[in-house]
Amino acid sequence: MGQRAFDEVRGQGATARPELHALERWIAETPPGELKRRQQSAEATFRQLGITFAVYGESDASERIIPFDIVPRVFLPGEWARLSEGLVQRVEAINAFLKDIYGPRRILAEGVLPADLIFGNPQFRPEIAGLRPPHDVWAHICGIDLVRTGPDDFFVLEDNARTPSGVSYMLENREAMLRLCPELFRNFRVAAVDSYPDRLLETMRSVAPHGRGVNPVCVVLTPGHYNSAYYEHSFLADSMGVELVEAADLVVDDDKVFMRTIGGLVQVDVIYRRVDDDFLDPLVFRPDSMLGVPGLIAAFAAGNVAILNAPGNGIADDKAIYSYMPEIVRFYSGGEAKLPNVETWRCREPEALRYTLDHLEQLVVKLVDGSGGYGMLVGPTASRAEIEAFRAALIAEPHRYIAQPTLALSTVPTLSDAGLAPRHVDFRPFVLTGANGVQVVPGGLTRVALKEGSLVVNSSQGGGTKDSFVLMDEPEPGQSQSQSQSAGGMSQSQGS
Amino acid sequence: MRLAIDHRTTYRFSEPQRRLTQLLRLHPGDTSNQTVAGWHVHVDCDARMRHGRDGFGNHTTMLYVDGPVREIEIAVSGEVMTSDAGGVVRGGAEPLPPALFLRFTPLTTPDDAIRAFAEGVRGGTAIEQLHRLNVALFERATVKEMRLVPRRTAAQAFAADAVTPRGMAHIFVAAARVLGVPARYVSGYRSDGAHHSMPHGWAEAWVDDLGWIGFDATAGLSCDDHYVRVAAALDHAGAAPVAGSRLGEGTERMDVDVVARES
Numbered sequence: 001m002g003q004r005a006f007d008e009v010r011g012q013g014a015t016a017r018p019e020l021h022a023l024e025r026w027i028a029e030t031p032p033g034e035l036k037r038r039q040q041s042a043e044a045t046f047r048q049l050g051i052t053f054a055v056y057g058e059s060d061a062s063e064r065i066i067p068f069d070i071v072p073r074v075f076l077p078g079e080w081a082r083l084s085e086g087l088v089q090r091v092e093a094i095n096a097f098l099k100d101i102y103g104p105r106r107i108l109a110e111g112v113l114p115a116d117l118i119f120g121n122p123q124f125r126p127e128i129a130g131l132r133p134p135h136d137v138w139a140h141i142c143g144i145d146l147v148r149t150g151p152d153d154f155f156v157l158e159d160n161a162r163t164p165s166g167v168s169y170m171l172e173n174r175e176a177m178l179r180l181c182p183e184l185f186r187n188f189r190v191a192a193v194d195s196y197p198d199r200l201l202e203t204m205r206s207v208a209p210h211g212r213g214v215n216p217v218c219v220v221l222t223p224g225h226y227n228s229a230y231y232e233h234s235f236l237a238d239s240m241g242v243e244l245v246e247a248a249d250l251v252v253d254d255d256k257v258f259m260r261t262i263g264g265l266v267q268v269d270v271i272y273r274r275v276d277d278d279f280l281d282p283l284v285f286r287p288d289s290m291l292g293v294p295g296l297i298a299a300f301a302a303g304n305v306a307i308l309n310a311p312g313n314g315i316a317d318d319k320a321i322y323s324y325m326p327e328i329v330r331f332y333s334g335g336e337a338k339l340p341n342v343e344t345w346r347c348r349e350p351e352a353l354r355y356t357l358d359h360l361e362q363l364v365v366k367l368v369d370g371s372g373g374y375g376m377l378v379g380p381t382a383s384r385a386e387i388e389a390f391r392a393a394l395i396a397e398p399h400r401y402i403a404q405p406t407l408a409l410s411t412v413p414t415l416s417d418a419g420l421a422p423r424h425v426d427f428r429p430f431v432l433t434g435a436n437g438v439q440v441v442p443g444g445l446t447r448v449a450l451k452e453g454s455l456v457v458n459s460s461q462g463g464g465t466k467d468s469f470v471l472m473d474e475p476e477p478g479q480s481q482s483q484s485q486s487a488g489g490m491s492q493s494q495g496s
Numbered sequence: 497m498r499l500a501i502d503h504r505t506t507y508r509f510s511e512p513q514r515r516l517t518q519l520l521r522l523h524p525g526d527t528s529n530q531t532v533a534g535w536h537v538h539v540d541c542d543a544r545m546r547h548g549r550d551g552f553g554n555h556t557t558m559l560y561v562d563g564p565v566r567e568i569e570i571a572v573s574g575e576v577m578t579s580d581a582g583g584v585v586r587g588g589a590e591p592l593p594p595a596l597f598l599r600f601t602p603l604t605t606p607d608d609a610i611r612a613f614a615e616g617v618r619g620g621t622a623i624e625q626l627h628r629l630n631v632a633l634f635e636r637a638t639v640k641e642m643r644l645v646p647r648r649t650a651a652q653a654f655a656a657d658a659v660t661p662r663g664m665a666h667i668f669v670a671a672a673r674v675l676g677v678p679a680r681y682v683s684g685y686r687s688d689g690a691h692h693s694m695p696h697g698w699a700e701a702w703v704d705d706l707g708w709i710g711f712d713a714t715a716g717l718s719c720d721d722h723y724v725r726v727a728a729a730l731d732h733a734g735a736a737p738v739a740g741s742r743l744g745e746g747t748e749r750m751d752v753d754v755v756a757r758e759s
Binding site: 119251283 | 517518549551553556591592593595596598599730734739
């Protein structure tokens with residue numbers, strides 16, 4: 001690790017940052033036994049609700065809940081404002097990139113990206129080339145994974161522009177905190193996140209095809225209850241008040257999408273799909289698959305339905321593309337990226353491969369096409385045998401890997417068996433893009449590595465979650481206090 | 497040359513189907529050496545049809561049929577004027593660059609045998625190399641029209657005793673890509689006046705300075721004015737004349753009758 005990690009409460013010092021004295025006091029004054037009791041109560045609720053996930057590769061397919069930590073992580077108003085600007089810029093660039101790469105491909109014509117990186121990439125879907133989604137929005141819901149190393153030092157680890165999950169944790173964690181730790185919301189002006197379903201629905205309606213009236217029909221499309229994120233699919237449909245459907249509930253006729261209901265067929269205008277591209281339309285993507293809605297891509301091509309997120313988006317959040325994001329942001333925004341990438345060595349390049357092989361003990365090595373912490377080497381904590389196995393894999397197929405430095409991820413006090421202790425965290429904020437612009441939801445999903453010293457926050461690898469507080473500025477003098485006291489009060493919007 | 501095409505596809509279902517949804521790629525487009533003089537697609541039942549283009553620039557028709565359907569016939573007839581350009585295809589809709597056609601797909605992933613075969617013809621100018629590949633394929637395989645094994649891969653076709661035109665084209669495409677040459681699958685017609693149980697399929701490969709060139713390994717030759725191109729894609733799955741989905745029980749039987757002749 002080398003340098004010491006930034007602690008989000010104490011900074012590099014021994015006492016809390018001034019704005020967070022109250023949080024430290026709360027931690028100190030609440031007995032650990034009481035914190036533990038509240039944490040268990042929250043986890044009992046999650047179990048009851050069925051917010052569970054299945055761990056891939058485990059033979060007993062029993063569902064687990066993701067552990068919840070009772071101590072929130074806190075963003076100060078200024079920190080959040082600056083972070084939001086960077087997120088808006090990044091997501092605008094992602095949308096501009098998708099529109100361009102499936103359209104005129106200016107970015108290739110001008111030599112900013114090597115063409116083979118796009119055309120040789122399976123995530124570039126030729127079936128989608130030339131199509132335009134309603135209102136030219138491609139990435140409506142993005143989850144941008146960040147790590148932090150200082151008060152304003154955030155780095156993007158991964159862009160998720162396909163079907164990012166985790167927003168139900170943001171909402172349920174907040175529910176639990178409001179119920180179990182109400183005193184925190186009296187001490188802090190925490191921006192509300194419970195407007196997320198309304199904002200999502202507003203986003204969906206805004207991108208409905210033209211001429212579909214003021215109340216377009218929106219649905220959530222799920223692969224079904226065997227999917228590990230099914231709880232979230234049903235939760236979102238439920239809280240938006242829209243239908244949760246599976247592919248078999250939809251039918252395409254005359255290039256329009258309809259939903260089967262007991263009252264007959266109802267035309268659908270907007271689909272929030274939580275189904276991978278491969279299983280959207282068997283006529284186009286996977287002829288061997290019985291899943292999907294035959295004709296869906298034809299309806300999309302005809303402009304008769306909006307699909308969130310648009311098919312083909314994988315090219316924007318691919319790990320091989322990621323290392324070019326600073327160039328991509330510069331190309332479309334005209335300015336430098338406000339949110340930097342983590343330095344990345346592309347092992348497809350011989351020099352980068354040599355550097356990686358020489359520094360395996362210090363680096364994180366990832367599969368370009370892996371996710372969820374699978375196929376990943378964390379050099380500093382890996383055994384000799386693990387490092388040698390990765391060395392062999394890298395030499396055999398260098399183009400499949402990228403390497404990054406192990407950053408000193410920020411820590412947040414976390415309840416452990418030995419009392420409160422610093423644990424490393426990352427962060428996934430959710431960014432919504434509709435026909436009227438981009439907004440950052442004031443909150444997100446904080447994942448915490450519960451094992452001491454561990455940098456791997458993935459839930460499949462022993463990670464947990466925390467609530468993420470975004471603090472609002474103090475109200476102007478004379479303004480009513482009442483609003484700020486209720487956690488469901490003000491919401492904050494970062495339009496562009 | 498003036499070619500007349502007659503192409504009938506019949507589906508018969510053992511049980512009535514509640515709904516059919518089909519994606520048709522049955523409309524040829526114009527190129528510098530191919531002009532569509534008249535073209536009709538007729539479906540023998542009440543159907544809604546919507547025309548469009550896919551990402552490869554192929555003409556598409558979505559066909560929507562309400563049930564109950566026991567049988568459907570899609571009849572295509574038309575006339576196309578062609579001229580011989582030594583296989584070079586110019587003036588078609590080309591929305592995607594040649595570099596895209598270097599990627600392997602599930603149907604065109606080479607195995608060791610195809611890789612070795614491709615290496616055996618490597619060398620010389622780009623065009624010589626492709627002709628060698630085409631002739632070598634023509635000489636090693638027995639071409640046979642037969643009931644198609646669904647989703648048979650290039651590697652499976654290469655290992656088989658007899659190969660369909662589709663299989664030949666897939667092997668050509670896979671081998672050309674092994675050699676670093678962009679290649680694609682083309683579906684269409686070849687006029688020989690005979691009845692066939694499937695539309696024809698061949699390959700096109702990219703040569704810098706010349707463009708896309710059609711190679712028919714079942715003839716060991718490049719394409720000439722006997723050929724009508726209808727659709728091109730990474731493999732047959734993306735260029736298939738009919739991709740269909742049905743809602744209903746039972747089994748289906750598909751029969752195809754194709755005749756292409758000089759008129």
